[in-house]
Amino acid sequence: MDARLELDVGETTRRFEVSLPVSNVAVSIARSLIRRITTFVSDDAESSYLVALTEVIGNAVDEHGAAGLDAPILVVVDYEDADVVRVIDQGRGMSEQDRARTPAETTAESGRGLALARAFVPDMTFDTSDTGTTVTLPLAGLGIIR
């Protein structure tokens, strides 16, 4: 597994990027990073945001895995104006249907991820094409990047 972490901290812009491996470990690394740099308004807000982040990064890992891509998942932390975290993958993109997906049946074991992410970060946005997806997760109301 490539666990290389690339950190590029700009001196003049309040923005940095981290490259995460195409592995489930990526969710844990991303959560640790965001926890360390963010002051959340409450423990519950922290858990809520981290569940949403987990789902979005998990989707990116699955997407790269399904497409056989070794390219890392990129996490961009931007605290110039509004505090946001962007998760960028190079997968096949997401249809409107994918983004709105909810589990077909209560007894289904999968398919709840984006519904959870949207519930916790309702202002989450998608910029998607057939060469990848950028999901933007604003921290507004939940915490600030310090």
Next chain:
Amino acid sequence: MRLELAVETDDSQSEVRVIGEFDRLQVARFDRIAANAHSGVQRFVVDLRPTTVIDSAALGSLVRLRHALDDVECELVVIVGLPFQETVMRVGGLFEYLGVVVRPVS
């Protein structure tokens, strides 16, 4: 933060306290421990109140557990206490199916 699973079993009930992050990295371990802990009991309790992250993979794991318990006519009770935990269960559409109860966090 890792996941810690504390299992207590008596003649009629097993209880697993899920402490920490219950996510896609940890579901295989939960599945294994839950499979061993529900043998021969009538009630299986999963206490999620000490859990700081519950993702959709964890929900999938709980659904699998419910399927397994149905096969042996064992009741499942899932305890939550924090608002985010309630939201996960409600948005996941699993409040009733998993026998979710809300109890205060001690």
